[in-house]
Amino acid sequence: MHRIRKNSGGRTHRGRSASWPATGSRGVSTDVRTAPRFGSLGANAHRPDGTAKVQGGFAFSSDMWAENMLWGATLRSPHPHARLVSIDASAAWKIPGVECIITADDVPGVPNYGLIMQDQPVFARTGDTVRYLGEPVAAVAADHPETCRRAMAAIKVTYEVLEPVTDPERCIDGSAAPIHPDGNVYRHQRIITGDQSIVGAIQVEGTYEIGMQDQAFLGLEAALAVPDSGATGVELYIATQWLHEDRKQIAACLGLPEEKVRLVLGGVGGAFGAREDISLQVHTCLLALRTGRPVRISYSREESFYGHVHRHPAKIWMRHHADTEGRILRIESRMVFDGGAYCSTSPAVLINAITHAQGPYKCENATVEGWALRTNNPPCGAMRGFGVVQACFAHESQMDKLAIATGISPVEIRLRNAMETGDRLITGQIMDSVAPVARCIRETDAIPLPPPLAIDADPLLVPGGTGLTAIPSNIRRGVGWGVSIKNLMYSEGFDDFSTARCRIANGVVHVKFATAEVGQGFVMLAQQIARTVLGVDEVLLDTIDTQVGSAGSTSASRQTWMSGGAVDAACRAVRDEMLDQVATARGLARAELTIDGTDIVDALTGTRIPVSDVIADLEIDRTVEYHHPTTEDLDENGQGNCHVAFAFVAHRAVVDVDPDLGLVKVVQIATAQDVGRVLNPLSVQGQVEGGIAQGLGLAVMEEIIVTDGKVRNPSFTDYLLPTFLDAPVVDMVLIEENEPKSPLGAKGVGEPPCVSVTPAIANAIRNAVGRELPRVPVRPYDICL
Amino acid sequence: MPVLRPTSVDQLLDILANDPSASLLAGGTDLMVEVNLHGRRPATVVSLRSLDELTEWSHRSGRVIHSVTVPVVEGWQGYAKVGTRNAMVISTASACLVHDSVEGLVSIALGAVGPTIIRATEAESWLARNVSLRGSLSISSDIATEFGRRVAAEARPISDHRSTADYRRHAISVLARRLLERAAI
Numbered sequence: 001m002h003r004i005r006k007n008s009g010g011r012t013h014r015g016r017s018a019s020w021p022a023t024g025s026r027g028v029s030t031d032v033r034t035a036p037r038f039g040s041l042g043a044n045a046h047r048p049d050g051t052a053k054v055q056g057g058f059a060f061s062s063d064m065w066a067e068n069m070l071w072g073a074t075l076r077s078p079h080p081h082a083r084l085v086s087i088d089a090s091a092a093w094k095i096p097g098v099e100c101i102i103t104a105d106d107v108p109g110v111p112n113y114g115l116i117m118q119d120q121p122v123f124a125r126t127g128d129t130v131r132y133l134g135e136p137v138a139a140v141a142a143d144h145p146e147t148c149r150r151a152m153a154a155i156k157v158t159y160e161v162l163e164p165v166t167d168p169e170r171c172i173d174g175s176a177a178p179i180h181p182d183g184n185v186y187r188h189q190r191i192i193t194g195d196q197s198i199v200g201a202i203q204v205e206g207t208y209e210i211g212m213q214d215q216a217f218l219g220l221e222a223a224l225a226v227p228d229s230g231a232t233g234v235e236l237y238i239a240t241q242w243l244h245e246d247r248k249q250i251a252a253c254l255g256l257p258e259e260k261v262r263l264v265l266g267g268v269g270g271a272f273g274a275r276e277d278i279s280l281q282v283h284t285c286l287l288a289l290r291t292g293r294p295v296r297i298s299y300s301r302e303e304s305f306y307g308h309v310h311r312h313p314a315k316i317w318m319r320h321h322a323d324t325e326g327r328i329l330r331i332e333s334r335m336v337f338d339g340g341a342y343c344s345t346s347p348a349v350l351i352n353a354i355t356h357a358q359g360p361y362k363c364e365n366a367t368v369e370g371w372a373l374r375t376n377n378p379p380c381g382a383m384r385g386f387g388v389v390q391a392c393f394a395h396e397s398q399m400d401k402l403a404i405a406t407g408i409s410p411v412e413i414r415l416r417n418a419m420e421t422g423d424r425l426i427t428g429q430i431m432d433s434v435a436p437v438a439r440c441i442r443e444t445d446a447i448p449l450p451p452p453l454a455i456d457a458d459p460l461l462v463p464g465g466t467g468l469t470a471i472p473s474n475i476r477r478g479v480g481w482g483v484s485i486k487n488l489m490y491s492e493g494f495d496d497f498s499t500a501r502c503r504i505a506n507g508v509v510h511v512k513f514a515t516a517e518v519g520q521g522f523v524m525l526a527q528q529i530a531r532t533v534l535g536v537d538e539v540l541l542d543t544i545d546t547q548v549g550s551a552g553s554t555s556a557s558r559q560t561w562m563s564g565g566a567v568d569a570a571c572r573a574v575r576d577e578m579l580d581q582v583a584t585a586r587g588l589a590r591a592e593l594t595i596d597g598t599d600i601v602d603a604l605t606g607t608r609i610p611v612s613d614v615i616a617d618l619e620i621d622r623t624v625e626y627h628h629p630t631t632e633d634l635d636e637n638g639q640g641n642c643h644v645a646f647a648f649v650a651h652r653a654v655v656d657v658d659p660d661l662g663l664v665k666v667v668q669i670a671t672a673q674d675v676g677r678v679l680n681p682l683s684v685q686g687q688v689e690g691g692i693a694q695g696l697g698l699a700v701m702e703e704i705i706v707t708d709g710k711v712r713n714p715s716f717t718d719y720l721l722p723t724f725l726d727a728p729v730v731d732m733v734l735i736e737e738n739e740p741k742s743p744l745g746a747k748g749v750g751e752p753p754c755v756s757v758t759p760a761i762a763n764a765i766r767n768a769v770g771r772e773l774p775r776v777p778v779r780p781y782d783i784c785l
Numbered sequence: 786m787p788v789l790r791p792t793s794v795d796q797l798l799d800i801l802a803n804d805p806s807a808s809l810l811a812g813g814t815d816l817m818v819e820v821n822l823h824g825r826r827p828a829t830v831v832s833l834r835s836l837d838e839l840t841e842w843s844h845r846s847g848r849v850i851h852s853v854t855v856p857v858v859e860g861w862q863g864y865a866k867v868g869t870r871n872a873m874v875i876s877t878a879s880a881c882l883v884h885d886s887v888e889g890l891v892s893i894a895l896g897a898v899g900p901t902i903i904r905a906t907e908a909e910s911w912l913a914r915n916v917s918l919r920g921s922l923s924i925s926s927d928i929a930t931e932f933g934r935r936v937a938a939e940a941r942p943i944s945d946h947r948s949t950a951d952y953r954r955h956a957i958s959v960l961a962r963r964l965l966e967r968a969a970i
Contacts, residue, residue, distance in 0.1 A: 300822070302822070460871075464865075465871025465872050466866075467866035467868055467874075467876070469959075470963070471963075660959045661956055662952075701869050705946045712945075713946050717875060718947065720870045722870070723871065725871040
């Protein structure tokens, strides 16, 4: 389906996705002289879980089952804000098949959980309030899902409905009373740097809005809890992003020591940030410990919309000051992020947003103020891009306004301001990552534009698609740009280390880690690393669970760098020991031994010894932690070395727009991405195309619509995801400039593709129809009314 | 919950006479969604799978409409549907236009802009008074625009989470204009 061509310089990969209908050549061509060994780093290695997933044989968490298992279900608040007066479960207990009903009174440990603030109750407490529609009130375990449904219908919950706080501005001006003992402000942070009095000859400003996007992973939340005999501990099979953080929070709520709570990764069908927070973990474990039987909870699609956090809706005002040559002199911004009812990662999302306000551009003077606030809207937290998506929509909208105001092209204005390694950021941090911003822009600009919409074009490829609303003469074409900077790993002093264990036993290499495989392909990368470092073909992966140290979260574009670094270090430690033993046993000079392909080579004699011959007699076991360089908190003026590293990408969107109906078809996305080093071309291509599809969704269709605290579209009927017909052709260039700080030279590639594609598409629509369009998703009526 | 499987229309009518609340099941695209997602629990289900006499049906108060005859019309016919995605989307406005070149009629029906399908009969009459509709159509840009405006005036759209009343009415005006222009090509 995909064609990847490695160019002669070996510094970039170029690829093109399948278009619809399929055109162009198919299959993979690689240069056999430079092709990496099959399955090693740099090769299009095959994923160990790939065949099963494609054929439908892969067991996702919702497929799990245990002998004597009960089904669990969660009763939720129908109100966004209400006092919980009473819960009467007596009628539900009498229903045959009901084995357990639990409420806040049944939580034996700490009553609350949370990633940053422990402000979210396991269940809402009688006498306290429910703070969002869908907040858990009780949970049931029964012999059948239908029994659970009847039991929940029989639980009488009395609420005293309260007025919901839904406008975050009311939390800033103080007109809304606190809806939680911790108050309505999760974080307020300024960035003040440089000359605050500079006024540019050119000024552009705007107020931008970003809607609430859902991660919309396809594998719904599911968990299976199996109690130890005597119910003194529990084993939880769970689809999550971070096993050890889950365990910490679960054990605290259960009142158990962490060693009594063992987590095993269940099959994960996507995450995108929505599995960082606790959802059904504590409920499932509690029901299992209470009943002494295995319990499984699986959410429906509707419940999933209530069961996990979403991308923060945000309102961002921004003003750019520039000279007449278009050089940015100063930025001002005010950012308001609606965090919803509970904290989740709101403070960290806000810090990402304000520290990325300048975009991938030089800027010495800045005045930025950001707020993350508590309301009775659905809780918001991590989603791919983590605050930078919102900031980027604002600064890239501004860059196009600046281009228009100065009469400079969108490409040139971005090139003139492009950040470079060594630049000082608005936080005072020096950019010490490889920063090929200008190269990303130039490489993207060099990708050919698609041909104009043909007068006899396939009607399905015209905006409106299968609705057959337009003919090509109704359509206008637009081109737009978006360029972004995205931090990698956790920030502000967080030591999100990763652990890996490598051992040779009985002639086989085993690798173990707790890295959540959520679909990104780390299970494949770990094997590639081990094959490359140790010179073996076969690598067995142990179960992903908490029987090894933490790997940190599968988020923040960090696992290739962090867990890749840990696996690499563990394998190198084993290799060093292996070569030591080989040198001693065979009387060879240790310093002369290296691994080439699948052989140990003695540089003195040229002797080659197959690794497979050597490892049959070895027993080596090494566990290594990989830590990234330390970072700092921001001070009161937003100054500090708060981020570990950065990656960059440019996007150019070509769109066809029906200006009368406001319908859009994204024709092509051209992109050049700074990836450090390509460890698996096919895998990077998948991340780029997937991220672009998700960013396209935010640009033109994906939004959770909330009115008075109530979600209006909790289904895939009305929460619209791009279909294959909405997906554009993607022409990509992967820019390889080895990142010296990264253990494998590679940068994370997961988040950048979805950051700047959204403003690129919005700018292209603006280019086509000449409207400001300050909000995404751009709705049809924004374009044509 | 009994599941009944009549093998003739007579049997089916008997069942419905005895139990007017019975739910008919043919494919389950509506009924099973109700059962699975909205907790509906029908007292009796009547499966139509064994009923070869029926291919399309509609059930209203003990009667079964098993077929509808539609005359073949000479002239252009077309349908267009507006949704916020390029495929697989519930319409926010739709329109179907039929030109009967023998009888000299243009009919237009509107979807998603009223409680049910709406015919824009006043706009149809206005068009018939102002344009010769027999044989091939010749439609000026002004006529098409005015037709669209008049059709939209007969729509009764609402605002909901899928769109706004203003947009739906506007979209109908565009669809009606474009469909009429296509009929004249």
